[in-house]
Amino acid sequence: MDKKILIIQHKMIGDVLTSSILCEAIKTKYPNATVHYLVNEHTLPVLENNPFIDETVVFTPEMVKSRRAARQFRSQLPFYGYDIVIDVYSKIGSSRITKATKAKQRIGYKKWYTKAFYTDLFTYHYTAETEAGLAIENRMKLLQAIDTSFPKALKPKLYVTDAETASAKAKLAEIKTHPDQKLYMIAILGSAPNKTYPLLYLAVVLDHIVATTDAKLLFNYIPKQLDQVEELLALCSEKTRQHVLKDIYGKSLREFIALTSQCDALIGNEGGAINMAKAIDIPTFAIFSPWIRRAAWSLYENDQNHVVHLQDYDAALYNTKSLKDIKKRADFYYSQLKPEMILEKLDGFLGDH
Structure with missing residues (x-):
């Protein structure tokens, strides 16, 4: 054709x-x-x-x-x-x-x-x-x-150049205090406030990651979001703040992709960052917004890509409400997804990645 x-x-x-x-x-x-x-x-x-x-x-x-x-x-x-x-x-x-x-x-x-x-x-x-x-x-x-013989599914892919990879490696050189130390990219913000896990809760998650793994953390953000970065860091422990490489971030979308390609995993809010990590075969741990349909956007959920969604922990909250209603009260529903609820699953993920 x-x-x-x-x-x-x-x-x-x-x-x-x-x-x-x-x-x-x-x-x-x-x-x-x-x-x-x-x-x-x-x-x-x-x-x-x-x-x-x-x-x-x-x-x-x-x-x-x-x-x-x-x-x-x-x-x-x-x-x-x-x-x-x-x-x-x-x-x-x-x-x-x-x-x-x-x-x-x-x-x-x-x-x-x-x-x-x-x-x-x-x-x-x-x-x-x-x-x-x-x-x-x-x-x-x-x-x-067009043709009924197309496959049912394909996995999205991103194409990172050798030059982009080399640049990312150079930026990350010598940041680890020991060779086996993990490096995680954190998607700290969703594409909108109603798709963003509360910073107070995320700080607990980050403290737990650092306390249990001694990992270094990169944040996915752009300069105009620096106030939110500082707000999150103020909520974290002193040890966590020392492990966050705040000044190393993707100054462009391509640079973010290249930096993520050098990380052991991406953890944080479900959205574009999670999808990009999957497209370069980096393991992901996604925290879903309560009003997003899990079945729609939990792509390739498997041993490498984990998901947490409020509905998995408290299905009764969804019995009488539509997703449109839940979206209007996203703050309340997010408040029900306590960090302690997801740490056991996160520990399993961190143990593997």
Whole structure:
């Protein structure tokens, strides 16, 4: 098949990384196909060096803010000559982009508004069939409109260069006080406050990690979050503060990925950082937000990738509430996931990694 295919995935880093598996699946099965990937500009670093993407199509911040810029962008799409469009996002904005391409085959998810925009529609599954998880299985399902022989799952991958690895190793040289000392990357903040484990609780977790393993810790943060870093450190013990390498952090997304590739594990809030660590085969221990569906985003949960979710410890809290209701009271539900509840599972993880 030598068709020209556009894959659309708006929004966050974890979404874009996960949906990149469609590019790999298509190019592996059909090497002569041309695959373009439409993503938001800030997510481009997770696609660098990906051999299965022929071209990235950038949805800029201006297009997000300006209807005029978005309309102008859509008006240019027919000139690309796409034969097939796969809209993983399937929201109203991306539906308009999909239809504007004038592709003969337009694939998306079934929602109340999507019938007018797509030729092929699929419904979400809510029960995973493999350890890959629903986020991956539901994406791969979209490929069935092209060929029913695609696999059910693929693992997302990041491609770190030798130069990036060498730079990370140089930054981390001589930080260990003994050769066998562990180095853990800590995802201290989620993508939003309602996806962030309370800092008071996280401090207890970090104190426990340092006390039981004597590990050195790196924090995943950006300079504008330094106040939150300082707030967390103030809650930690003196010993933990001495083990945190606060001044070594990823000054870009690619640098974060390279630094993480040199760590023994990544521990902390579920989100893009966890997904990136998995994509470079670094073990992960993810603390899920109470309102995030575990089955959807617990990708490749196995001996290497562990998960803790409030529902595992107190299922009764979920009996009469929808996830939308829980999201509105995220602070309360987070307060119920006491650090002492997760330390036994964390100890098992630390013992292995």
